[in-house]
Amino acid sequence: MAIQQSDDQLLRAYRQMKTIREFEERLHKEIMTGEIAGFTHLYAGQEAVAVGVCEHLDEKDLIVSTHRGHGHCIAKGCDVKAMMAEIYGRATGLGKGKGGSMHIADFDKGMLGANGIVGAGGPLAVGAALSAKLDGEGRVAISFGGDGSVNQGAVLEAMNMAVVIKAPAIFVIENNGYSEHTGADYAVGSRDISARSEAFGMKSIKADGCDYFAVYDAMAELLDHARAGKGPCVAEFMTTRFFGHFEGDPQKYRAKDEVKRHRAEMDCLRNFRNRVEGRIVAAVLDAIDEEVLALIDEAVDGARSAPGPDAAEVTTDVYVSYQ
Ligand SMILES: Cc1ncc(C[n+]2csc(CCOP(=O)(O)OP(=O)(O)O)c2C)c(N)n1
Numbered sequence: 463m464a465i466q467q468s469d470d471q472l473l474r475a476y477r478q479m480k481t482i483r484e485f486e487e488r489l490h491k492e493i494m495t496g497e498i499a500g501f502t503h504l505y506a507g508q509e510a511v512a513v514g515v516c517e518h519l520d521e522k523d524l525i526v527s528t529h530r531g532h533g534h535c536i537a538k539g540c541d542v543k544a545m546m547a548e549i550y551g552r553a554t555g556l557g558k559g560k561g562g563s564m565h566i567a568d569f570d571k572g573m574l575g576a577n578g579i580v581g582a583g584g585p586l587a588v589g590a591a592l593s594a595k596l597d598g599e600g601r602v603a604i605s606f607g608g609d610g611s612v613n614q615g616a617v618l619e620a621m622n623m624a625v626v627i628k629a630p631a632i633f634v635i636e637n638n639g640y641s642e643h644t645g646a647d648y649a650v651g652s653r654d655i656s657a658r659s660e661a662f663g664m665k666s667i668k669a670d671g672c673d674y675f676a677v678y679d680a681m682a683e684l685l686d687h688a689r690a691g692k693g694p695c696v697a698e699f700m701t702t703r704f705f706g707h708f709e710g711d712p713q714k715y716r717a718k719d720e721v722k723r724h725r726a727e728m729d730c731l732r733n734f735r736n737r738v739e740g741r742i743v744a745a746v747l748d749a750i751d752e753e754v755l756a757l758i759d760e761a762v763d764g765a766r767s768a769p770g771p772d773a774a775e776v777t778t779d780v781y782v783s784y785q
C-alpha cells in the first residue's frame with residue numbers, strides 16, 4: 463500500500479522510534495553500573511506500537527501505560543531528559559525523582575502514568591474515556607497492556623463496561639509472547655486476543671506490531687470509529703521484546719537464539735528503513751540517529767549530575783489532596 467504520510471510525519475515517527483530504542487539500549491548498559499535503583503522493564507523491540515499509536519494523538523488525548531512504559535511516555539511527548547532523571551531518582555525528574563521507571567506520568571501531555579499493577583490501565587482508561595465522552599470534544603483514551611494483562615479480571619470488566627457505556631476507549635494489546643516467563647500460547651486459552659475481544663461486542667484488529675505502517679493504519683481505522691462515538695475497540699499487535707522481562711532476567715524460558723533472530727527479523731527500525739527506501743535517503747535517517755544518540759548522552763549526563771529529592775520532601779506528593 464502506498465504511504466500516505468508526509469515526509470515530515472515519517473521523519474518524526476522514525477525519530478520517536480529511534481529515541482525509544484536508544485533510551486532503552488543505553489539504560490540496559492547504565493543499569494549494570496548499579497547507579498539506578500528499582501526495577502526496570504525495557505521496551506526495546508516494541509517501538510512501532512507506541513509510536514504507531516501515539517502519532518495519531520494530541521496532548522488532549524489520554525493514554526495509560528504499563529510497567530514497561532518508557533516507550534509510551536516518549537511516544538506521547540514526555541521530556542526525555544526529565545524521564546531519564548526520574549529513572550535515576552533525581553529531583554529534576556518528571557515525578558521529582560520519587561516514582562522511578564514504573565511511575566512516570568505527565569498529565570500535561572495526556573500521559574496518565576505507567577503502572578506497576580498489571581491490568582490496572584484498562585479500568586483507568588475507561589474512566590478517562592468516560593470523561594472524554596462527557597466533554598464531547600472527540601477525545602479518546604487508550605490503555606496499553608500486554609498479553610498477560612488480558613487475563614486479568616479487571617481488564618475484562620473494563621472491556622465490558624466500555625461497551626455498555628459506549629466509551630471512546632481503545633485497548634491496545636502488545637502481544638510480545640510472554641507474561642513474565644509464561645508463554646502467551648500457554649496462558650491465553652483461546653490464543654486469539656483480538657477474536658476474544660470481539661465477543662465483548664468491540665471492533666477489533668490484529669496486526670504486525672513490528673511494522674510501524676501496519677500499526678499506524680490499524681489505529682487510523684480504530685480511532686475513526688472511537689472518535690465518531692461508535693464505541694470502544696481493541697488492537698492486538700504481535701511484537702517481541704529485545705531484553706528480558708526485567709533487567710537481570712536470565713531468560714532461560716526463551717529459545718537459545720530467539721532474541722538474536724528477533725533482532726534480525728522483527729526490528730521495526732530496519733523495517734521502517736526498508737519501507738521508505740526510495741522516498742527518504744538513508745543519510746537523513748543516519749543524521750537523526752546521531753542526534754538521538756547525542757540527546758541520550760545529554761539525558762544521562764544531566765540525570766547523573768542532578769541532585770536527589772530533598773529529604774524534607776519525603777512526605778509530599780504521596781497522596782492527592784482533593785481540598
Ligand atoms: C496484578 C499483578 N499481578 C502480577 C504482577 C507481576 N507481574 C509484573 S509484570 C507481569 C507480566 C505482565 O505481562 P504482560 O501483560 O504480557 O506485559 P509484558 O511484561 O510482556 O510487557 C506480571 C505477572 C503484577 N505486577 N500485578
Ligand SMILES: [Mg+2]
Pocket residue numbers: 608609610636637638639640641642
Ligand atoms: Mg507480554
